[in-house]
Amino acid sequence: SAVISQKPSRDICQRGTSLTIQCQVDSQVTMMFWYRQQPGQSLTLIATANQGSEATYESGFVIDKFPISRPNLTFSTLTVSNMSPEDSSIYLCSVAGTTHYEQYFGPGTRLTVT
């Protein structure tokens, strides 16, 4: 499976500011995904990011709030804009596997908004 890294690993931000999270993969992958895991809850898909096309957002998530870039096949960013305390969460990127639609996850970014 691919090796995935994320930066930053954690951050504490003030409300109203924005944070950009980076996801780097050690091999070229077509499909990357961004998830949110709120405290005590399971993972919720934010969007699918394919290189060369606009990200596809899930219901409840919009581009203005969570803009995504996918400049090449090994890198993606997710920005959390105009943050509020409700955005405090772990944000994870993942890549699609090649066998049975499995996904492999980065270590996550723990965001706290004060």
Added chain:
Amino acid sequence: RKEVEQDPGPFNVPEGATVAFNCTYSNSASQSFFWYRQDCRKEPKLLMSVYSSGNEDGRFTAQLNRASQYISLLIRDSKLSDSATYLCVVNIGDYKLSFGAGTTVTVRA
């Protein structure tokens, strides 16, 4: 109805015991199923894919019942290191995965 539902537990078992738990899914068209393991403050890691005939990986056995739309995971000879949250995950099309809320397992010495 949630797409994937799991018994949250917690399941508290002694070392060496067998523990089993299920999850149910709502999308009858789903074709791929997985169990992930998530340790506290860590990312989910793929434990095993679940095949329609059932499959085993060491002490772990997964079963799929398409007619009843449920998936099970059985852990034999539990180790302290098996303590984690186990996530039932279902592919819902277009490479998208739906995650259950997780079943917490604690193995005690």
